[in-house]
Amino acid sequence: MTRLPVSLQSLVVQFTALLLTALLFPLLPILFSYQATLWQLALVQGGLAAVLSVLWRQPAWWPPLHVGFLPAVLLALQVNLPAWVYLGAFLLLVLFYWSTFRTRVPLYLSDRKAWQALTSLLPETRTFRFIDLGSGLGGVPLYLEPRFPQGCFYGTEIAPGPWLISRVRAWLKRSRVNFMRRDYETLNLSDFDVVFAFLSPAAMPGLWQQAASQMRSGSLLVSLSFAVNARQPDSVVNLAAGARHTLYAWRM
Numbered sequence: 001m002t003r004l005p006v007s008l009q010s011l012v013v014q015f016t017a018l019l020l021t022a023l024l025f026p027l028l029p030i031l032f033s034y035q036a037t038l039w040q041l042a043l044v045q046g047g048l049a050a051v052l053s054v055l056w057r058q059p060a061w062w063p064p065l066h067v068g069f070l071p072a073v074l075l076a077l078q079v080n081l082p083a084w085v086y087l088g089a090f091l092l093l094v095l096f097y098w099s100t101f102r103t104r105v106p107l108y109l110s111d112r113k114a115w116q117a118l119t120s121l122l123p124e125t126r127t128f129r130f131i132d133l134g135s136g137l138g139g140v141p142l143y144l145e146p147r148f149p150q151g152c153f154y155g156t157e158i159a160p161g162p163w164l165i166s167r168v169r170a171w172l173k174r175s176r177v178n179f180m181r182r183d184y185e186t187l188n189l190s191d192f193d194v195v196f197a198f199l200s201p202a203a204m205p206g207l208w209q210q211a212a213s214q215m216r217s218g219s220l221l222v223s224l225s226f227a228v229n230a231r232q233p234d235s236v237v238n239l240a241a242g243a244r245h246t247l248y249a250w251r252m
């Protein structure tokens with residue numbers, strides 16, 4: 001049976017807990033002669049949601065989120081912010097996190113240590129085409145482009161907010177990096193000599209399948225932080241001391 005995405009599970013959990021709490025509310029005065037306050041009910045709803053979340057075996061950070069959700073809504077109502085603040089925050093989240101509920105790859109950025117380590121894996125003299133799958137704010141190709149003038153650099157990003165920022169950054173730097181707003185799953189990876197990805201454990205099996213079926217023999221797949229079960233990497237680069245990431249590379 002296919003599992004619901006965890007975000008949809010959480011909607012089900014919240015609504016079920018809300019329904020159970022709503023059923024409990026009229027019973028309390030009858031059974032225990034007790035009239036609960038709104039805050040007590042919110043905490044009961046949170047507790048029920050957390051239990052349902054544990055029963056559904058959601059990841060460990062979800063039960064505390066469920067406990068806090070309705071109390072946070074009540075708090076926000078008391079602060080009495082104008083409605084446009086919520087709309088603005090929602091739109092910002094949509095622009096930057098777009099289809100994270102489906103891809104399970106949120107926006108978080110790699111750092112200069114990772115980019116420096118990546119340079120050791122790229123061809124020094126011959127021409128090559130490089131793509132960053134899920135290019136975020138564009139940091140990776142914008143860093144590499146001036147260091148590898150013989151390379152052709154691409155980035156592809158699904159979320160409109162980061163993509164727009166990467167385009168503006170490329171324009172300001174007069175860079176030739178081509179930032180596309182496309183789902184990498186719709187690309188043909190055989191067009192590239194080096195494919196770089198910094199995604200999430202959830203995305204790796206699909207990425208590996210795509211890479212194995214599309215990438216040309218001799219081309220290079222590099223993943224920051226996340227390996228695959230299907231094949232041991234051909235090289236592993238541990239970043240400078242103190243950094244928590246590792247680069248995995250596979251010669252296809």
Ligand SMILES: C[S@@+](CC[C@H](N)C(=O)[O-])C[C@H]1O[C@@H](n2cnc3c(N)ncnc32)[C@H](O)[C@@H]1O
Nearest residue numbers: 103105107108109110134135136157158183184
């Ligand atoms: C962890 S961030 C990495 C950003 C950037 N590569 C870096 O190293 O700083 C992953 C990015 O991949 C994007 N993403 C997730 N799934 C995608 C998909 N199927 N196609 C294109 N971009 C995707 C997300 O929106 C997010 O911006």
